[in-house]
Amino acid sequence: MNFGSDNQAGVSPAILQTLVQAASGIQSAYGNDDWCARAEQMLCEAFDTPLKAFFVATGTAANCLALSTIAQPWNAVVCHDMAHIAVDENSAPEWFTGGARLLPLATDSGKLLAGDLERFLASYPASPPHNMLPSAVSISQVSENGLVYQPHEVAALAASAHAKGLRLHMDGARLANAVAALGCHPADITCKAGVDVLSLGASKNGALMAEAVVFFDQALAEHFRIRQKRAGQLVSKSRLIGAQYCAWLQDGHWLQLARHANASARSLADALVATRAVRLAWPAEANEVFAILPRALHVQLLSHGVRCSDWYDTSIPRGTALAADEMVVRFVASWSSTSDEVQALADLVRSLA
Incomplete structure (x- = not known):
């Protein structure tokens, strides 16, 4: 009776079979292969929008690399006080961003909502260069309390963030569970709702080891390959991650x-x-x-x-x-x-x- 974590579950047979197929033959390295190209195209189709996707090995790397594109060392990232980036990723967010600080907020709802952000920003001291400048908001979908953000909640939060010049990152380690719970289109709680960059995890949901950084605002993806390389996340045989996404997305698996x-x-x-x-x-x-x-x-x-x-x-x-x-x-x-x-x-x- 193992209910410890979905991280502990094995690999979907469909994904494993595709991995075996991808493991044969020769393909270009570092994400320049047919599997990764197909996976990115399938993500475009799944979210019904143009995007840029990069494949990495861990959820922490996906989250922190994503944050590094929207937070400079002197910036701050607003998140829920139970967010994975605040509780379970050591100091990796600060390390990947070069020093950007997390500003965790406790809320009554178990989520980080637009009103929470607006109240916080209204009271936050703004006297640069003495204070950090918030540049981003990060939420987990599903939240760390097991709660699902509704499309209108994400949209309202994104609107509030964007109005203040902040970007919205979504930790989608369990995004598939949220989409399934809501019965909505994946775009309804991501790109259409105003999410700028998404960490899309498959490892908790049937994959072997597969995480992606998905940019809906493609301008943020500039130089991302360099960030991957510096972080040790530019995997040579990326096709084995891309292949997992292909099987994961195929026919709504x-x-x-x-x-x-x-x-x-x-x-x-x-x-x-x-x-x-x-x-x-x-x-x-x-x-x-x-x-x-x-x-x-x-x-x-x-x-x-x-x-x-x-x-x-x-x-x-x-x-x-x-x-x-x-x-x-x-x-x-x-x-x-x-x-x-x-x-x-x-x-x-x-x-x-």
Whole structure:
């Protein structure tokens, strides 16, 4: 019963088969191959817009390289206080940007919305050269609390950011899950909503190791290959990443995988709450379940081989009280989660509770 992370799931057979195909023969190196060219074209078709795409090996590299194009060393990037770039990427954002500082904001909604940004900027000291100049906003879709930004929320945030001369970056490590949850066109929550640059992750959703930096504002992509090279992310056999994107996008495979993960998480959330020993910290809108449960129950689950992650107490909504014997736990469903796993965990929680 592994609900530790979608990072821990294996590789979709369709993607693995395409990898085997791409591994044979000879192709140009450093992204100048047919697979990467086809992958970029398929991304243009998926988002229904011209774009520039660059393929890298890790999500941290994708996020931080993207930020380096919209934040100079003397700039600042506004983000949610639970954002992956603020909590889980060490000092990589500062290192890749040459020193740009993250300005994390705590919010009541669990998201970073237009009103939050406007209130912050209205109170932010603006007396250069003494203060950093905010140049960018970064949001995660799906958010780090498992919440999905609606198209109008992204559009409003982008409008507020652009009005102040700020660019909008989206960490799309779970973008497929968001698109599947909303049932919208991928463009509705990205380029059409005003996102300037997107980190599009496939590794959490069926790929082996595949991340992309996607520029909807193509002018930002100037000299990006040089940034890749300096960061050690200009992969010689990039075709093996491009091929994964080709298989991932083919016939909507990425959304099929995401729908399955989302459905598994919803089933898990319903089953856990039904035991009455567990309550949800946030609605399970995509493929993550943030649950509040007794600490003793968590220990018992671990002893029975359940994989899940204890989570930050500060991540729950303001006003949600934790008893002394309670804790927050994150369960993540993946493309390979099974109904048997979900049922087994529900049965175990019921028996232990």
